[in-house]
Amino acid sequence: MISIKSEREIELLRIAGKITGDTHNYLLPYIKPGITTKELDDLSYNYIISRGATPSFKNYDGFPGSICTSINDEVVHGIPGNRKLKNGDIIKIDIGACYKGYHGDSAWTYPVGKISTRLENLLAQTEEALFKGLSVIKEGTRIGDIGYAISEIANKYHLGVVKELVGHGVGRDIHEEPDVPNYGKKNTGPILKEGMVIAVEPMLNLGTPNIFIEDDDWTIVTADEEPSAHFEHTVLVTKDGYEILTKR
Numbered sequence: 654m655i656s657i658k659s660e661r662e663i664e665l666l667r668i669a670g671k672i673t674g675d676t677h678n679y680l681l682p683y684i685k686p687g688i689t690t691k692e693l694d695d696l697s698y699n700y701i702i703s704r705g706a707t708p709s710f711k712n713y714d715g716f717p718g719s720i721c722t723s724i725n726d727e728v729v730h731g732i733p734g735n736r737k738l739k740n741g742d743i744i745k746i747d748i749g750a751c752y753k754g755y756h757g758d759s760a761w762t763y764p765v766g767k768i769s770t771r772l773e774n775l776l777a778q779t780e781e782a783l784f785k786g787l788s789v790i791k792e793g794t795r796i797g798d799i800g801y802a803i804s805e806i807a808n809k810y811h812l813g814v815v816k817e818l819v820g821h822g823v824g825r826d827i828h829e830e831p832d833v834p835n836y837g838k839k840n841t842g843p844i845l846k847e848g849m850v851i852a853v854e855p856m857l858n859l860g861t862p863n864i865f866i867e868d869d870d871w872t873i874v875t876a877d878e879e880p881s882a883h884f885e886h887t888v889l890v891t892k893d894g895y896e897i898l899t900k901r
């Protein structure tokens with residue numbers, strides 16, 4: 654069952670989304686060579702708490718961090734630790750904030766210092782895929798239409814689409830129905846209705862779409878060690894379009 658949110662729930666989801674987006678903005682000046690991912694995690698924890706929310710990912714299935722920090726060939730679910738960011742890295746920061754029982758979920762990929770043109774393109778193209786996926790959303794759109802739109806962009810730039818990890822509904826739980834894959838066929842899958850809230854999150858790789866899980870049982874990496882990018886917004890479905898809840 655895909656839940657339709659009430660006005661009150663939408664108000665709380667807007668606040669949770671705003672805190673999530675604001676946490677990204679808050680971190681931005683700290684994303685520099687030399688900082689550790691644990692320091693970014695601590696900054697996020699303190700900021701989210703200061704806003705009257707809690708980090709959605711902390712203790713989720715036992716995840717130890719408040720945010721996910723995934724560098725270069727790490728796709729998602731990187732655990733914050735002592736690794737220092739280096740000039741030329743890219744880092745994916747995935748943030749969830751829970752406010753009065755409702756969640757916001759947004760990931761973004763950031764350059765660290767000066768990055769190569771190849772990486773600049775990967776970031777721009779994956780962000781383009783996110784907004785292309787969002788652009789088809791309105792009441793009546795089917796989930797397959799979103800994945801189709803995303804994979805069209807991925808194919809255009811010859812990027813690998815990660816298939817094992819998908820977007821999802823968002824509400825009282827950070828991961829609700831439906832699954833929102835980054836591939837699909839037009840006119841297939843569940844039909845969106847006004848009041849549904851979903852997270853759309855393309856994960857695109859410069860090389861193979863294949864991934865595996867590291868020995869820490871969390872960090873997902875690309876099989877060929879090529880870099881991966883991830884962009885995600887949580888959005889409310891409306892009659893004629895969508896509202897980004899995790900705006901920056």
Ligand code: MG
Binds near residue numbers: 820852885
């Ligand atoms: Mg998500």
Ligand code: MG
Binds near residue numbers: 747758
């Ligand atoms: Mg996320």
